[in-house]
Amino acid sequence: MWVTEVVPSSGERVDAASASGREWLTARYRRGDSAYVRLNMITTLTGSAVGSDGTSETLTNRVDRTILGVIRSEADVVVVGAQSVRAEGYVVPRRAHLAVVSRTGDLTGHRLDVSAEAEARVLLLLPAGVTPRNVPAGASVIHLSGTRDLQPSEIVTALTERGMPRIVCEGGPDLASRFAQAGVIDEYCVTSAPVLAPASAPFLSVGADVGLAVDGMLVDDAGFSYLRLRRR
Template identity: 30%
Template sequence: MSIDAPVRLGDWDTLLRLAREDDQVLVGAGLQERSGGDLVDRYAPLLLAGRTGVVAQLGQSLDGCIATASGDSHFVTGEADREHLHRLRALVDAVVVGPGTVRTDDPQLTVRAVEGPNPVRVVLDPRGTLLDRGVLRDPVTVHLVGEQARSPRTVLKTLRERGLRRILVEGGGATVSDWVAAGLVDRLYLTVAPLVVGRGGRRGISLPDVEPLTDCLRPPARRHLLGDDVCFELDLRA
């Protein structure tokens, strides 16, 4: 079924409820009950992957950029991808962003484009220089500084200890790449917009070189049409 078909609200309410369930049999049954819905089709693999997964996302241009050279990223992808991003936020316990993103955007990281709960915001700040950002004024925001923020594995352990289970790494490119390279990301949503940013643009995914081409990362993928954009859902656990 096309994902551009009208969304039935009941589907989304059910998905939000199922997102909090631990029992995969129950989740599977709930999804089956709702089978045929566009949102069910799009988010079922995420829910079935379990409550403790790590997902990541980036919205990029045709030439692989997530922002211009100056850091302007408003907006690379369109409205449908913004909704998708807010849905991802609603389905996770915590959303993680890197220092470059907080410095440039001071993002709210809340769920506004759809109904749903706000995740805990987690800001990585290895140099400890981000004190003036609005997102840090929320006492619930987890601000990880210095060594605590340097290694994705340490960050993930800290979040788990705080009871934060399903995690979204939202950007920027360097942070998502670090988490992918560390082997911690189960599912990566990469939305490509028909836009060319240019040579100086900020890179999205950037991983260590691999030779030959046949050994490069080519995970199983699903494609979702999001307005003019194409979202690749990559199963990095396969």
């Protein structure tokens, strides 16, 4: 599928399915800094993070999945909420760690696709004193504060101190909103799907304006747009 760069207005077009197209996308999404927090999510035009099946699978397309892979390839760790790994058929990234944030420590019903090799790259972040249950056998458990709602700044600090300073948050909406409200996100990568669907809640909730600058925008021939927004 073809992608066109509209910000900056180069008008360059590439086939995202080709090797050269992936290299082009990698160059657009590459960051020069050694430590950052990125948000990467997809939304409908009505603000829903999920489609008709209750997951993002009915929203995404091939270009979005390619960009997801590019962003993950630059990261040390992908952070996701426990609710997302229950709802989505989540695959552990090829190289990055996967950190699952849970208030209860119970991953019963998770849909993590974990190979034996990938188990060691799964982390479970819990409040102090919470007992993990139904966690992949080789996963590491990290206890943080004693509060039920783990603070995004705590999560970022814990991962950075363990050698994972390049962080990508993939939601869901509750975790993503807490990261946004805490002001820890350096870059927002948002895919807008050309879909009108019921939205029980926005994919991102904030209590005040967040100062952002458009760093780049791509569109594909199916009407999807791919925004990169940097915090001012």
